Amino acid sequence: xxxxxxxxxxxxxxxxxxxxxxxxxxxxxxxxxxxxxxxxxxxxxxxxxxxxxxxxxxxxxxxxxxxxxxxxxxxxxxxxxxxxxxxxxxxxxxxxxxxxxxxxxxxxxxxxxxxxxxxxxxxxxxxxxxxxxxxxxxxxxxxxxxxxxxxxxxxxxxxxxxxxxxxxxxxxxxxxxxxxxxxxxxxxxxxxxxxxxxxxxxxxxxxxxxxxxxxxxxxxxxxxxxxxxxx
Amino acid sequence: xxxxxxxxxxxxxxxxxxxxxxxxxxxxxxxxxxxxxxxxxxxxxxxxxxxxxxxxxxxxxxxxxxxxxxxxxxxxxxxxxxxxxxxxx
Numbered sequence: 063x064x065x066x067x068x069x070x071x072x073x074x075x076x077x078x079x080x081x082x083x084x085x086x087x088x089x090x091x092x093x094x095x096x097x098x099x100x101x102x103x104x105x106x107x108x109x110x111x112x113x114x115x116x117x118x119x120x121x122x123x124x125x126x127x128x129x130x131x132x133x134x135x136x137x138x139x140x141x142x143x144x145x146x147x148x149x150x151x152x153x154x155x156x157x158x159x160x161x162x163x164x165x166x167x168x169x170x171x172x173x174x175x176x177x178x179x180x181x182x183x184x185x186x187x188x189x190x191x192x193x194x195x196x197x198x199x200x201x202x203x204x205x206x207x208x209x210x211x212x213x214x215x216x217x218x219x220x221x222x223x224x225x226x227x228x229x230x231x232x233x234x235x236x237x238x239x240x241x242x243x244x245x246x247x248x249x250x251x252x253x254x255x256x257x258x259x260x261x262x263x264x265x266x267x268x269x270x271x272x273x274x275x276x277x278x279x280x281x282x283x284x285x286x287x288x289x290x291x292x293x
Numbered sequence: 294x295x296x297x298x299x300x301x302x303x304x305x306x307x308x309x310x311x312x313x314x315x316x317x318x319x320x321x322x323x324x325x326x327x328x329x330x331x332x333x334x335x336x337x338x339x340x341x342x343x344x345x346x347x348x349x350x351x352x353x354x355x356x357x358x359x360x361x362x363x364x365x366x367x368x369x370x371x372x373x374x375x376x377x378x379x380x381x382x
Contacts (some may be wrong), residue, residue: 093302107299152301153311154329265294287330288298 170263
C-alpha cells in the first residue's frame with residue numbers, strides 16, 4: 063500500500079503498487095482477502111477506482127461499522143502494509159472506449175467507484191463519447207471524488223449532475239430527491255439515442271433505475287447493472 | 294439481494310474462467326439472462342436465483358476448503374468465446 067486518501071468521513075481510497083498486475087478494464091473489481099493471526103480469513107469484493115491507464119491501482123472503501131473487512135481497510139491499514147488481492151475480476155460491468163456511447167452513468171452512494179474508473183478511462187483514452195453522470199448521495203459531504211467530478215464537469219461533452227436526497231447545502235442548484243422516471247429521462251436523454259447505461263449502487267437504487275429506464279423505452283440489453291450492499 | 298457481479302471471483306474459482314458474461318437458462322421457467330444479472334444471496338453458502346420465477350439456479354457451499362456446487366436449477370450455461378460487447382443497435 064502506497065498511500066491513503068480521505069475521500070469522505072466514511073470512505074478512503076487505498077493506492078496500491080501491485081507487482082505483476084494484469085491491466086484491468088474500467089468497472090472491474092478485485093477480491094481483497096484478510097487473514098487473521100489465528101488463520102481466520104475474510105474476503106470482500108471492491109471495485110477498482112482507477113483507470114487501466116493509471117500508474118497505480120486504487121480502491122475506494124466505504125467503512126461499514128459492523129463490517130469484517132472495511133473497518134480494517136479504511137481504518138487500520140498503514141502505508142507499507144501488504145494486502146492479498148485476487149483480480150481483476152468481472153467481465154460484465156465494464157466499459158471500454160471501443161464500446162462507444164453515448165454513455166450514461168448512474169451512481170448511488172459508493173456505486174460511483176467503478177463509474178469513476180470509467181470516467182478516468184474515458185479521459186485517458188481521449189474518448190469523444192458524450193457522457194452523462196448522475197450521482198445520488200445523501201448529503202454533499204457524502205459525495206466521493208467531489209473535486210475531481212467538479213473539474214470533470216467543466217470538460218466539453220461531460221455532464222455531471224448530483225442529487226442530494228437527505229440534506230442540501232444552502233443555495234443548492236442540483237436535484238434534491240431520490241431518482242424517479244422524470245429525473246432519469248432528463249439525465250439519460252431520449253431512448254432513441256440508445257445510450258449505454260451503467261447503473262451501480264444499492265439494490266433498491268439499481269432496481270428503480272433499471273425499471274424506470276425500461277419504462278422510458280430503453281432496451282434492457284443496453285443497461286448494465288451492479289448491485290452492492292452488505293449481502 | 295445482490296447480483297452475479299458480486300460472485301465473479303467465486304465463479305472464476307469454480308469454473309476456471311470468467312463466467313458472469315455467460316448466459317444462464319432457468320430450468321423452471323426458461324428465462325435467459327446474463328449470469329451478472331441473476332439474483333444472488335450471500336450467507337454461509339451462496340444461492341443464485343432466477344429473477345423471473347425465483348427458482349434456485351445455482352448453489353455454492355464451502356465445506357472444509359472445498360466448494361460444493363449444485364447447478365440443478367440451471368438448464369444451460371452458455372459461454373461465448375468472442376469478446377463480450379454490447380449488441381449494436
